[in-house]
Amino acid sequence: MAVYTQVSAEALGDFLARFDHGSLLSAKGIAEGVQNSNYLVDTTADRFILTLYEERTSTDDLPFFLAMLDHLADDGNPVPRALPDRDGAAIQQLAGRSACLIEFLTGVSVSHPTPAQARAAGAALGQLHESLAGFTQTRANPLGADTWRPFLERCGRDIDTISPGLFDRTEAALTAVLAEWPRDLPMAAIHSDLFPDNVLMLGDRVTGVIDFYFACTDIRAYDLAVMHTSWAFDGDGTTYDPAIGKALIDGYASRFPLSEAERAALPILARGACLRFLLTRAWDWLNTPADALVTRKDPLAYWRRLETYLKDDLFA
Known part of the structure; x- marks a missing residue:
């Protein structure tokens, strides 16, 4: 918002x-x-x-x-x-x-979720996916994997003003992710932006899921990967909380089971999600009007997340 x-x-x-x-x-x-x-x-x-x-x-x-x-x-x-x-x-x-x-829905978004809150939020996403299995309308993802390289090219070398060498590092990571990107997982309508600020809670209970304006048709498990990248790290992307990550996956699976292929794909899907948000945040950082009442978000917070996913299998 x-x-x-x-x-x-x-x-x-x-x-x-x-x-x-x-x-x-x-x-x-x-x-x-x-x-x-x-x-x-x-x-x-x-x-x-x-x-x-x-x-x-x-x-x-x-x-x-x-x-x-x-x-x-x-x-x-x-x-x-x-x-x-x-x-x-x-x-x-x-x-x-x-x-x-x-x-208007009651509740507050949590900036430092507990494992119980993360489990409830994961279950809420599973419930959404269960319901959306019966939703027949489709919308192509305008920020899907096929758009990431053109997005980087649009940012150009200006992205290096955010961090020296960021263009080349991002291009290398993008090439690696696209080479492994799954093409045979189940597709469905997804939220694709389920950050903590898009989930309203009262205590450990989810009272609202909001801001569906990135919703689209894409790999269903990608929705969970996006959520993992946003919920299981601190705000600047430096610290991963394994209890939160596990609670999200367990909560989701309690409502909508993951196949073995979907579980196996979560690491690459999460790396792709990191690149998607790195690129869109970088574009906004470079192009947000000076007089807009909007909070710009740090693109490097997603580069740090990507480095963590590259170093460790956080879904093991």
Whole structure:
């Protein structure tokens, strides 16, 4: 989540008038994340999230995201639906952007998860995958493995301003990962971005899974690998917690069993996930507008993770 597009109180009040969800009391921009503009909105009726979709989210993809959320919610998963206006339309226009008014879910994201919380979060991902086995819509992954080399080339040698020699090191790691990338594992709709800040919890209980705007069709086990890279390390990627890593895998498998082939592929999938987030963070680091209310994330935190995966089999 982030804020790139500013919305006036008057425009937001007019927007809310399309719904039966009260009148505006307050709105506050949410700085976390990098994809879209988000506001926490309080009305006389309830609390909501307002999302304005920026250039990196195609309006053409919104029906896929919203259908996926409706499917998951109908199957009992704790995900937020986009709310329709009085005419039944969920996708709106506001401040020159497509926009949705979204259910607010209670809970907090944890920055230092315990093994019990990690197990619950892994189980929540397993529950999502169990539900999505019956979801038939598809969306190609715009940040899938086939896009990583072009992404590095777009960053170019400017990436060396982040760390000297980073371009050559990343290119070598990318060549190695793509040579081993699995092409025969089960594909499915996945979240593909299930970081701790996209899971809401109360104690050890998951109360919400949010921010589905990277959702796509890709290797199902890749979703778990992404989660492993984000949950099992500290923020700067220097320290791995094996108890957290094991709890994630065990929690997931308690709801959705992993095949032997999927387990065997987790190390290479995790290395690929490290490169994906290294590259997108590097691009954002180099190109985020100076006046955007957004928290840039350290690309090198994912290089450090990659080095750990290269050194040890963390899934043994």
